Amino acid sequence: GDSVTQMEGPVTLSEEAFLTINCTYTATGYPSLFWYVQYPGEGLQLLLKATKADDKGSNKGFEATYRKETTSFHLEKGSVQVSDSAVYFCALSVGSSASKIIFGSGTRLSIRP
């Protein structure tokens, strides 16, 4: 079945460090791919998305490229800030009349000042 695998956390970095959170997926059909972010005590917010191969999603300095050949959608940011501390979820959806989003297990990111 469809699934998402992302790197286990927690990930701890110093401010201004480069960030990569790995995400790979298994899906039938042509999934759309998402990164959601959950700040402490809040619900999930869409961070970025990509709907077809080679698309790059970007927002708030974060980027991820839909790689069909490696079935990956890794999240990157060139210089992280303390305010980026949150839990990040990679997710996919496959279009159908009963679409649903399948989430990865989440990666907790902590940024030290």
Added chain:
Amino acid sequence: DTAVSQTPKYLVTQMGNDKSIKCEQNLGHDTMYWYKQDSKKFLKIMFSYNNKELIINETVPNRFSPKSPDKAHLNLHINSLELGDSAVYFCASSQRPGFRGTYEQYFGPGTRLTVT
């Protein structure tokens, strides 16, 4: 403006009780969802309604019963609460899924349920 709201934010109750969580969205979306997030942050869909019609019903105990009085509301009623029901429950909404599922879901702030 609150897009997706849930009440209550916190719910502490004893085993065996019956409780409800309410969800409302003012985004004009046709589809609403309930998710359960466990203590390890793992997020799993429970139900999905499209225009008041149940379209996704994952393997959830029948003690959980969603109710959608109109397409802007999706409430979750839980009977005979158990310790294992303790979790954060998130409501979400989206446009009706398209051909490639190119939609995004908007989440509420969550309801932390603690069963003692």
